[in-house]
Amino acid sequence: MTTATNKEELFIVKEQDVVPLRNRVKEYGVKIGMSILNQTKLITATSELVRNLLKYGGGGRVIIESVTNGRDLGVRVIFIDKGPGIKDINLAMQDGYSTGKSLGLGLPGTKRLVNEFDIQTELGNGTTVTIIKWKNG
Amino acid sequence: MERIPILKMGDFLLVTIQVDLYDQLAENLESDLINTINKHNSKGVLIDISAVSIIDSFMGRILGNIAVMSKIMDAQTVVVGMQPAVAITLVELGLSLNGVISALNVEKGMDLLRAKMYNGDKEEQTYDDSNQ
Ligand SMILES: Nc1ncnc2c1ncn2[C@@H]1O[C@H](COP(=O)(O)OP(=O)(O)OP(=O)(O)O)[C@@H](O)[C@H]1O
Ligand SMILES: [Mg+2]
Numbered sequence: 001m002t003t004a005t006n007k008e009e010l011f012i013v014k015e016q017d018v019v020p021l022r023n024r025v026k027e028y029g030v031k032i033g034m035s036i037l038n039q040t041k042l043i044t045a046t047s048e049l050v051r052n053l054l055k056y057g058g059g060g061r062v063i064i065e066s067v068t069n070g071r072d073l074g075v076r077v078i079f080i081d082k083g084p085g086i087k088d089i090n091l092a093m094q095d096g097y098s099t100g101k102s103l104g105l106g107l108p109g110t111k112r113l114v115n116e117f118d119i120q121t122e123l124g125n126g127t128t129v130t131i132i133k134w135k136n137g
Numbered sequence: 138m139e140r141i142p143i144l145k146m147g148d149f150l151l152v153t154i155q156v157d158l159y160d161q162l163a164e165n166l167e168s169d170l171i172n173t174i175n176k177h178n179s180k181g182v183l184i185d186i187s188a189v190s191i192i193d194s195f196m197g198r199i200l201g202n203i204a205v206m207s208k209i210m211d212a213q214t215v216v217v218g219m220q221p222a223v224a225i226t227l228v229e230l231g232l233s234l235n236g237v238i239s240a241l242n243v244e245k246g247m248d249l250l251r252a253k254m255y256n257g258d259k260e261e262q263t264y265d266d267s268n269q
Contacts, residue, residue, distance in 0.1 A: 016159075018159055022191065037221075047195075051160070109230035
């Protein structure tokens, strides 16, 4: 079971909120002694997901947590928006699928960068994406 | 609005990115560079990203755009100093920086740009550390 030992919440409504969020997530990684490579993967994943939250979800909130599963320490980041939701989640998780004339790398690429990835979405009700990067993952 | 300075050095432009990029900053850099290449008829652009600790798909795409746009304007772009963790992360994310030439450091990047200038007539060439 994964339990949180420390958490905070940030509200993301504009692009300028992204840099402080990335910095906070990095601090959580540094605090548990995460390697530079894993920190970079975690922050890059965060950057992708927060862009989706702003671009498609119209902003929202992000929860950052220190977590443990008894064997390893990690950082969990939860992205919550109350936007339109995603119609076809299987499609959205495919490389190259984008409704925003973009590369369609954000969701599938993020999944490759982290150890745990969960996405919950409901049309008209928003999207919640949860990622965990373990220190030794 | 915050902007990344562009330094003119003869025929080349030098950009040293000292801060982590966010979307607007990257977009400004793209348009500023294109304007500056045009203004000075520059032949090469060197972008030092050794201080950049994260590049995601958006910023990666901007680097690609800069390379393509400068090429159209007859200037070569070389990106130098990408941190290993950033390079590995980009590959895993699925972004290949097609068309972006990279070098280890500013010195090697300059050598590359000069070589490109003096071989200006010849079409596509590949450069490595061995002197051709
Ligand atoms: N929070 C969200 N709310 C609503 N739709 C979303 C959300 N996140 C992603 N989507 C949908 O899923 C698609 C795929 O997202 P993904 O991040 O993989 O690609 P993209 O954002 O279109 O392109 P890229 O991230 O490469 O710039 C998006 O085009 C969008 O339609
Ligand atoms: Mg995206």
